[in-house]
Amino acid sequence: MDAAELREVLSPEGLRLLDSLPAYGSRDDVVRTVSELRAAGHPPAMVAAVLNQSRLRGRAAAKFGPFAARMLFTEAGLEQATRLSVASLHAGRFRSAGATRIADLGCGIGADSLALAGLDLGVLAVERDEVTAAVAAYNLAPWPAVTVENSDATSVDLSSVDAAWLDPARRNERGRLHDPSDWSPSLDFAFGLAEHMPVGVKLGPGIDRDLIPADAEAQWISVDRDVVELGVWMGAVARPGIRRAALVIGQHGAAELTGGADSDDVEVGDLGTYLYEPDGAVIRARLIGDLARAIGGRMVSPGIAYVTADAPVDTPFASRFRIVDRFALDERKLKKELAARGIGTLEIKKRGVDIDPALFRKKMALKGDGSATLFLTRIADRHTALLAVRD
Structure with a gap:
């Protein structure tokens, strides 16, 4: 927003017009609204300014809730x-x-x-x-x-x-x-x-x-x-x-x-029935070790931010997955396994491997009604794929 646009919005007519608009809708709705406002005699610059504010108010609801309906915004702001x-x-x-x-x-x-x-x-x-x-x-x-x-x-x-x-x-x-x-x-x-x-x-x-x-x-x-x-x-x-x-x-x-400081990681251990993906805030804070100790878990590999455990433990600090199967990270084999299981929707997560998940998903040529999560990572210094479901 520049000063000229702000002046249009902050004018008494601009504010009345902005507050009178319905929620910002589809492109067709906007085109129709522009035509109606222009036909009603509102200046083009004002119409453009208030519609932009209406759009920003709609986006702002996710951050500001009902307060957004009476606020003004800049794109960057x-x-x-x-x-x-x-x-x-x-x-x-x-x-x-x-x-x-x-x-x-x-x-x-x-x-x-x-x-x-x-x-x-x-x-x-x-x-x-x-x-x-x-x-x-x-x-x-x-x-x-x-x-x-x-x-x-x-x-x-x-x-x-x-x-x-x-x-x-x-x-x-x-x-x-x-x-x-x-x-x-x-x-x-x-x-x-x-x-x-x-x-x-x-x-x-x-x-x-x-x-x-x-x-x-x-x-x-x-x-x-x-x-x-x-x-x-x-x-x-x-x-x-x-x-x-x-x-x-x-x-x-x-x-x-x-x-009181970064927590020490727990020891690496055998892969259990469950895999826990720590929340990003826990990873950034380097408190993965404290999380692992709280759920009785162990690291899947040194330096990899995945925790495994034998029992399901509810925690707000990690997402829990039940491991269905374990494979070598071989594209052709994985493609066959996913096809055999009818997996058509696949969430791919990776740590410790240099793979583009979007490109990898295309190579899998997914078909079917099933859904799953595939972890691509390292376990015991080997590139490994873990097929899992959210628990």
């Missing part, structure tokens, strides 16, 4: 915004630590500020991009304790806050920025604030772990098995004795595995 369910957990940390006014530095469209304000905390929301700051100001207008400032996070006056939350921008108009010193604000600036106040920093889950301060709590969060972020917590917002955490959010609710 929505993509980068924290899910409201996760942002509320961030806000709870600050409230539990006794913070009363938090600086949200690099607030984007205001997702984390919204969650903080929802807990009656004061917020100084700072955003460098002018259009994005205006969108944040609109989204946060219902909360009088929030101040939105269009400014650079590194130069804003922080004397009125007692804690800070940062989500450094890791992209610019040329693409992804790989050097943390080029982020906005830089990682050094973000971590340096912890010398003065409690600080939380949102980072990508695949960040180089060597960049995480030794005295910080690192919490990886997954939502519905998708690892969405790494939160680095310092000062009073970090929990005593916890350096690694995996928070898993799903249909079961929220569950967390924590440790």
